[in-house]
Amino acid sequence: MEKRNARQTRELVVPGDILDGTGMRPGENAYVLDGKVRASVMGVRNVFQNTVGVIPLRGGYMPTSGDTVFGVIVDIGPSNWLVDIGAPYPAPLHVSEVPWKVEFGDTSKYLTIGNVVLIKVLSVDESKKISVTMKDSGLRKIEGGRLVKISHTKVSRVIGKSGSMISMLKNMTDCRITVGQNGMIWVDGEDENADVAVEAIEMIEEQAQSGNLTDRIKEFIEKKIPQDEEDEYDDEGDE
Amino acid sequence: MSGHTDMVLVDENGLRIDGRTAEQHRPFKVEAGVLNNADGSAYVEIGKNKVLAAVYGPRECHPRHLQNPTKAIVQCKYNMQSFSVSDRKRPGPDRRSIEISKIISEALEKVVLTELYPRASIDVYIEILQANAGTRCAGLTAASVALADAGIPMRDIVPALAAGKADGHVLLDLNKEEDNYGQADVPIAIIPSTDEIVLLQMDGNMTREEFDHGIEMAVAGCHELYELQKDALKRRYSKRAEEESE
Numbered sequence: 221m222e223k224r225n226a227r228q229t230r231e232l233v234v235p236g237d238i239l240d241g242t243g244m245r246p247g248e249n250a251y252v253l254d255g256k257v258r259a260s261v262m263g264v265r266n267v268f269q270n271t272v273g274v275i276p277l278r279g280g281y282m283p284t285s286g287d288t289v290f291g292v293i294v295d296i297g298p299s300n301w302l303v304d305i306g307a308p309y310p311a312p313l314h315v316s317e318v319p320w321k322v323e324f325g326d327t328s329k330y331l332t333i334g335n336v337v338l339i340k341v342l343s344v345d346e347s348k349k350i351s352v353t354m355k356d357s358g359l360r361k362i363e364g365g366r367l368v369k370i371s372h373t374k375v376s377r378v379i380g381k382s383g384s385m386i387s388m389l390k391n392m393t394d395c396r397i398t399v400g401q402n403g404m405i406w407v408d409g410e411d412e413n414a415d416v417a418v419e420a421i422e423m424i425e426e427q428a429q430s431g432n433l434t435d436r437i438k439e440f441i442e443k444k445i446p447q448d449e450e451d452e453y454d455d456e457g458d459e
Numbered sequence: 460m461s462g463h464t465d466m467v468l469v470d471e472n473g474l475r476i477d478g479r480t481a482e483q484h485r486p487f488k489v490e491a492g493v494l495n496n497a498d499g500s501a502y503v504e505i506g507k508n509k510v511l512a513a514v515y516g517p518r519e520c521h522p523r524h525l526q527n528p529t530k531a532i533v534q535c536k537y538n539m540q541s542f543s544v545s546d547r548k549r550p551g552p553d554r555r556s557i558e559i560s561k562i563i564s565e566a567l568e569k570v571v572l573t574e575l576y577p578r579a580s581i582d583v584y585i586e587i588l589q590a591n592a593g594t595r596c597a598g599l600t601a602a603s604v605a606l607a608d609a610g611i612p613m614r615d616i617v618p619a620l621a622a623g624k625a626d627g628h629v630l631l632d633l634n635k636e637e638d639n640y641g642q643a644d645v646p647i648a649i650i651p652s653t654d655e656i657v658l659l660q661m662d663g664n665m666t667r668e669e670f671d672h673g674i675e676m677a678v679a680g681c682h683e684l685y686e687l688q689k690d691a692l693k694r695r696y697s698k699r700a701e702e703e704s705e
Contacts, residue, residue: 232693232696232697234607234616234688234689234692234693235570235607235612235613235614235615235616236613236614236615236616236650236651236652236689237689249612251572251614253614253652253653258614258615258652260572260612260613260614261607261610261611261612261613262607262608262610262692263610276610277610277696278498278499278608278609278610279609279610279611279612280498280516280517280518280610282575308516308517308518308519308576308579309519309578309579310519346577347528347577347578348576348577348578348579373610429696
């Protein structure tokens with residue numbers, strides 16, 4: 221908490237606002253006009269070394285290579301599946317990128333429309349063609365549990381500083397939680413506990429702009445699920 | 460523009476029928492994020508005009524042949540509610556609303572960083588709830604706030620306002636009577652950071668001097684409107700932060 225007070229300069233900017241006129245370089249979501257760096261999205265001004273950019277408050281998810289995301293199968297072809305990962309473009313998952321040996325035309329035996337998969341973005345080219353894979357550790361077809369969708373701009377809040385928020389959620393609710401970079405979060409656990417976890421995640425999304433969030437979430441879960449021991453969630457690590 | 464009336468639009472003191480001076484605009488009201496299900500939304504009032512705008516996207520461009528492989532397209536639908544005018548408007552697209560949809564799309568394409576989303580479409584829906592001259596300006600003003608609210612990367616927010624001529628006087632932000640019985644109507648929209656003009660139309664006749672004076676007033680009015688647009692977007696988030704800190 222003491223660190224949060226140190227960076228109190230959370231200046232809200234809208235498109236066209238001047239971020240800097242003194243020769244800093246444009247970072248994310250910024251552009252240069254007449255030597256002045258201006259914002260291109262609504263968000264919070266962010267200075268990092270010699271660059272100034274904007275952390276967006278809203279906006280769609282744009283995949284980048286290496287992202288681990290959840291996706292829903294929306295269409296099946298003879299040699300691929302189309303996965304909706306919440307991006308403006310469909311992500312085709314080819315049969316060569318799944319951990320099974322799939323015969324041509326047998327795609328629907330493995331994954332059907334509505335199935336949820338945990339996949340990884342391999343690459344996004346300049347024409348925004350996305351390729352994804354399911355061949356990596358932890359990537360799989362999801363069975364059971366529930367999927368929560370939040371804005372991808374709030375994912376970092378759900379994870380928290382070096383995973384503080386997510387490990388607290390996991391330990392207090394005793395659920396398995398995996399966060400996709402696209403804002404889809406998978407929660408699996410006993411019904412009542414999962415309900416609380418989902419509510420807590422929704423609360424984080426709603427209140428992402430305010431400080432002291434970890435404490436308030438902790439309080440909220442304690443009210444819903446009485447914790448046996450005070451120090452229960454201190455020693456366990458997170459992924 | 461076409462009608463004739465005995466009404467005195469500008470009296471001997473230079474005051475208009477709604478009590479404004481020539482350089483005065485109608486009261487503005489801008490609100491961002493008024494709808495829950497759209498990606499971004501805004502509500503704008505300019506005088507008696509009431510306009511709602513909603514934005515979806517960027518998303519896959521639906522009629523595939525409209526896709527542009529190098530950039531996103533902005534598809535705008537301007538629609539007047541049948542109850543928006545005093546004689547019921549026949550619902551559905553007509554010549555006028557297709558024209559307005561096109562010019563607003565083109566104005567917005569100039570500010571949105573479309574090259575970031577090749578093949579995608581950004582859909583803007585503008586609903587006129589109540590009309591009183593100047594709905595294309597109010598619609599564009601609302602649409603640009605809604606785009607920013609949707610988190611779509613754009614160079615700037617565009618305000619739009621009309622100038623015109625009635626009873627021989629050059630006026631800012633015409634109301635319905637001045638529009639109907641006046642001599643000219645010039646709606647413009649600008650990019651405030653550079654003062655580039657992204658929309659300019661003229662209906663009626665003005666001399667070069669009158670035109671220049673009108674543009675000058677409209678640009679000044681646009682800058683005023685721009686401050687309200689920015690304020691609306693910022694208010695949306697600061698209000699929420701205040702509520703929570705209590």
